[in-house]
Amino acid sequence: MDANLFGRVVVVTGGDLPLVAGLAAGLAGSGAIVVTLDADTLGSRPAAEAAFAAVAAEYGAVHGVVHAAVDPIAYERVPMHEVDDARWDAVWEQTLRRALFVLQAGHTQMRSAGGAFVFVGSPVGMAGAAELAPYAAAMEGVRVLAKSAARQWGADGIRVNVLAPAPEHVPAGVASGELALSPPALGGAGDPADDLAPVAAWLLSDDAHFVTGVTVPADGGVWMAG
Amino acid sequence: MVTGGRTDRALDGRTAIVTGAGQGVGRGIALALAAAGANVVIAARRATTGEPVAEEIRARGDEAVCIETDCTVRADMEACVAATVGRYGALEIVVHNAFKGGRAHRLEDLDLDLWDENSRTAAWASFYSAQIAYPHLAAAGDHGRLILITSPAGVEASVGIPAYGPVKAAQRALAKSLAREWGPLGVTVNCIAPVAETPALAYAFEERPELKTRVEMRTALRRIGDAEADIGGVAVFLASRAGGYVTGQTIVCDGGSFMGL
Numbered sequence: 367m368d369a370n371l372f373g374r375v376v377v378v379t380g381g382d383l384p385l386v387a388g389l390a391a392g393l394a395g396s397g398a399i400v401v402t403l404d405a406d407t408l409g410s411r412p413a414a415e416a417a418f419a420a421v422a423a424e425y426g427a428v429h430g431v432v433h434a435a436v437d438p439i440a441y442e443r444v445p446m447h448e449v450d451d452a453r454w455d456a457v458w459e460q461t462l463r464r465a466l467f468v469l470q471a472g473h474t475q476m477r478s479a480g481g482a483f484v485f486v487g488s489p490v491g492m493a494g495a496a497e498l499a500p501y502a503a504a505m506e507g508v509r510v511l512a513k514s515a516a517r518q519w520g521a522d523g524i525r526v527n528v529l530a531p532a533p534e535h536v537p538a539g540v541a542s543g544e545l546a547l548s549p550p551a552l553g554g555a556g557d558p559a560d561d562l563a564p565v566a567a568w569l570l571s572d573d574a575h576f577v578t579g580v581t582v583p584a585d586g587g588v589w590m591a592g
Numbered sequence: 593m594v595t596g597g598r599t600d601r602a603l604d605g606r607t608a609i610v611t612g613a614g615q616g617v618g619r620g621i622a623l624a625l626a627a628a629g630a631n632v633v634i635a636a637r638r639a640t641t642g643e644p645v646a647e648e649i650r651a652r653g654d655e656a657v658c659i660e661t662d663c664t665v666r667a668d669m670e671a672c673v674a675a676t677v678g679r680y681g682a683l684e685i686v687v688h689n690a691f692k693g694g695r696a697h698r699l700e701d702l703d704l705d706l707w708d709e710n711s712r713t714a715a716w717a718s719f720y721s722a723q724i725a726y727p728h729l730a731a732a733g734d735h736g737r738l739i740l741i742t743s744p745a746g747v748e749a750s751v752g753i754p755a756y757g758p759v760k761a762a763q764r765a766l767a768k769s770l771a772r773e774w775g776p777l778g779v780t781v782n783c784i785a786p787v788a789e790t791p792a793l794a795y796a797f798e799e800r801p802e803l804k805t806r807v808e809m810r811t812a813l814r815r816i817g818d819a820e821a822d823i824g825g826v827a828v829f830l831a832s833r834a835g836g837y838v839t840g841q842t843i844v845c846d847g848g849s850f851m852g853l
Contacts, residue, residue, distance in 0.1 A: 499765070514757050
């Protein structure tokens, strides 16, 4: 694997899924110094700022952030008429707030030297899915929040992009085949470390220095709607 | 009533709730739905703005009532839906249009108060509108309609108001998901992304006179939309039988400005 992130400090949030562990391993394979943060360190802006500052103090300037933290409750399929306020809050509100705090804390660390964010999104948000409306709303919210940040922080040398893996990587019970009219062109959902991490590494690397605000579906050729 | 008893209009006999209908796009949609025959509930946060719109509709010989409603409060929305069904016997059409929180800001300075205005009025109120109306929309079957008012910023974000795009994006994802979830019932769920002359836009143009020319010049039709004729007409289409096979979509109604869909 190319060492295109050699010596760069990359924060990875939300390590509970094989998807995220694979991304972290793959990024380490690209030479990055990978530091993982739990979702519970991102519940408020001060907490997120402190967590990112601690990473910088221990490992050096933060260059990149891969934000993947989602409360697993988001993957539970519930008809909209049975979603209560607590569930909507956990899935919509807290997912968006966490993403906001990660952006703000990352910006604090990266605003002087620049850097890059990769948000792990979901094609479930782009296509919609029955009984997953809160998750879909949260994923689309996060995806466009990334675009908002990309638009404002380009001048600060900070890029923000979204990686959209196949839905099989989260336990929401959605198959790639439900999201497009044709099956995956390359077959399968891909391996996080071998197939997805190189895309994340490229987005974080200087090779992608002119790419921001985009969504890259790394899904083996399912999502081709734009 | 001048037009009372007519049964030849697209929405005769239907009942609609429009949130944020005290002004702007919501008012235009309410006027248009009523002119198409619907009984319209003006769900406005303040009766002082909502009641004149209801009065305006009744003065035209159409049917409307104002129910003071803060659509970000579950109990308020429940009371509004219950009163609507109590008065008109059914509820077929819900248009969630209300929004607050469009002040310019920097993302690094965004505080939770401004975020909450965006999140509560766009995302939470969409959740409440959809969920509380659900049993009535389901009962309405293929007359059931949920329409969420979103924005091109929900697709491509907007540099000056970074909290706005995400909450408008959430509405598009909700529409797609609920279109799939409620499709088997016959209920359609769509978004309209409008640009129209509203008090908010008029204020922005007053503050920055060059903005009006800039918006007009990037608009293929070279004019800013009329809330009733241009946006309301699209809402009537989606609410009517003619729009019954359109679901999960965002109709950008901006005179040909954003073409990214």
